[in-house]
Amino acid sequence: MPVGGRKVPPVSVEKEHATVASTISGREVDLAGMWNRMFESRVITDYGPEGFAAIAALPGGESLEWCYGCGKCVPACPVDLVGDYGPRKIHRRVQTGTALMDDADLWLCTTCGNCLRVCPKEVDMLAIMPAVREGALSSSKVPTELQDVFEKTFRYGNALGQNPRRRGQWTENAGAKVRVLSKEPGPVDVLFYVEDYWSFHPRGQDAAKCFARVAEALGIDWAILGPEEKTVGDSQRLAGEKGLFESLVDDVTAVLGRYDFNRIVTPDPHAFNAFVTEYRQRGHEYEVMHYTQLLAPLVDQIPWARELDMTVTFHDPCYLGRRNGEYDAPRALLEAIPGVRLVEMGRCRENAYCCGGGGGGMWLDGFTRDHMSERLSERRVREAAQTGAEVLAVCCPYEVPRFSDAAKSTGHEELRVCDVIELVDEAMREGSGRG
Numbered sequence: 001m002p003v004g005g006r007k008v009p010p011v012s013v014e015k016e017h018a019t020v021a022s023t024i025s026g027r028e029v030d031l032a033g034m035w036n037r038m039f040e041s042r043v044i045t046d047y048g049p050e051g052f053a054a055i056a057a058l059p060g061g062e063s064l065e066w067c068y069g070c071g072k073c074v075p076a077c078p079v080d081l082v083g084d085y086g087p088r089k090i091h092r093r094v095q096t097g098t099a100l101m102d103d104a105d106l107w108l109c110t111t112c113g114n115c116l117r118v119c120p121k122e123v124d125m126l127a128i129m130p131a132v133r134e135g136a137l138s139s140s141k142v143p144t145e146l147q148d149v150f151e152k153t154f155r156y157g158n159a160l161g162q163n164p165r166r167r168g169q170w171t172e173n174a175g176a177k178v179r180v181l182s183k184e185p186g187p188v189d190v191l192f193y194v195e196d197y198w199s200f201h202p203r204g205q206d207a208a209k210c211f212a213r214v215a216e217a218l219g220i221d222w223a224i225l226g227p228e229e230k231t232v233g234d235s236q237r238l239a240g241e242k243g244l245f246e247s248l249v250d251d252v253t254a255v256l257g258r259y260d261f262n263r264i265v266t267p268d269p270h271a272f273n274a275f276v277t278e279y280r281q282r283g284h285e286y287e288v289m290h291y292t293q294l295l296a297p298l299v300d301q302i303p304w305a306r307e308l309d310m311t312v313t314f315h316d317p318c319y320l321g322r323r324n325g326e327y328d329a330p331r332a333l334l335e336a337i338p339g340v341r342l343v344e345m346g347r348c349r350e351n352a353y354c355c356g357g358g359g360g361g362m363w364l365d366g367f368t369r370d371h372m373s374e375r376l377s378e379r380r381v382r383e384a385a386q387t388g389a390e391v392l393a394v395c396c397p398y399e400v401p402r403f404s405d406a407a408k409s410t411g412h413e414e415l416r417v418c419d420v421i422e423l424v425d426e427a428m429r430e431g432s433g434r435g
């Protein structure tokens with residue numbers, strides 16, 4: 001179903017008869033039907049350069065005008081599958097007069113990076129979109145739910161608007177001792193950067209507790225910042241709030257500078273991405289790992305207690321996989337769990353479909369509803385269900401709530417959505433119950 005109202009069928013210019021003068025004999029030659037199409041006189045349209053010039057003037061926006069229209073990006077774009085999108089289409093709309101800064105298209109890109117993977121001209125939506133969005137921030141067209149998240153992040157240091165003092169509350173009944181550095185300072189091997197959704201969202205907290213139990217069982221020397229932690233801010237940056245991101249970089253690095261640790265480990269691929277790219281570019285170098293990278297080499301030491309006997313499919317997070325090249329660590333963990341049979345979705349690894357949560361999409365489901373036939377998370381859940389798996393395993397904190405909602409709204413309540421770490425923890429426990 002075309003969505004967005006922009007798909008206009010081509011206007012036929014065929015005529016029953018058309019004549020053209022032969023360039024050899026000079027005689028008029030009659031061309032009938034479809035064959036005269038190319039001889040209909042063309043209306044030549046001049047497109048002004050203003051649209052591209054305005055975007056190219058924004059640092060990061062330069063590459064939009066490099067597009068030469070090959071169209072490879074459109075079938076790669078997850079939004080086009082449920083709407084009418086892709087860099088080639090955005091390029092054409094800007095060329096024909098759309099002011100991207102005022103248009104709903106500006107907020108639909110999830111910065112998943114699948115178009116950049118296939119684009120011969122390196123048209124980079126991961127740089128273009130944040131640049132144009134930043135330019136649009138002063139306008140009234142910024143979706144209200146996004147404004148709300150920016151405000152909460154500014155005031156509380158987290159996207160959920162939670163009291164920062166409650167950051168470590170999940171540790172109280174984690175079933176394992178969790179060291180908080182402000183209370184127990186001193187050197188530590190792993191500084192676990194919990195991020196917002198594992199700190200505050202109930203399903204994220206479930207996963208955080210599982211990590212605590214697994215880390216304790218493995219004898220890992222680890223600690224958290226607790227109330228001193230703030231979001232790393234990568235999704236806010238990609239949604240256009242660069243100023244907020246810069247101030248978060250200052251706050252986060254100031255806190256990190258107080259403690260003595262060897263490496264940062266995080267469950268959040270967006271935080272991972274920010275640390276290894278954006279923070280590094282600003283001179284803040286840390287050894288950073290996703291939690292699956294920490295645990296994958298240790299699978300032989302995990303004290304497995306039982307077999308789970310389940311078929312599991314895995315969703316690659318865009319910012320762990322495509323953006324940072326890690327596809328194997330979460331699979332190594334899943335394949336090590338006794339009784340887990342891993343099946344892949346058709347779109348996986350480099351070509352994995354996006355959950356819709358990146359680039360601010362996590363907070364824009366209300367806004368995007370009017371521009372897509374279904375949510376990206378719903379589309380992905382249907383793909384997961386098609387594999388016949390009982391469990392959709394993820395390893396990004398955005399995805400458990402997104403896919404759990406989508407499983408309900410698509411009628412796939414039987415599909416269990418959980419983080420990889422929850423399955424690891426489950427297989428470490430005696431008995432047959434979960435949690």
Ligand code: SF4
Nearest residue numbers: 067070071073088119
């Ligand atoms: S793949 Fe790149 S060059 Fe080709 S149409 Fe898309 S943006 Fe343009």
Ligand code: SF4
Nearest residue numbers: 077109110112113115
């Ligand atoms: S980054 Fe992803 S969502 Fe954005 S235009 Fe490219 S393929 Fe589409």
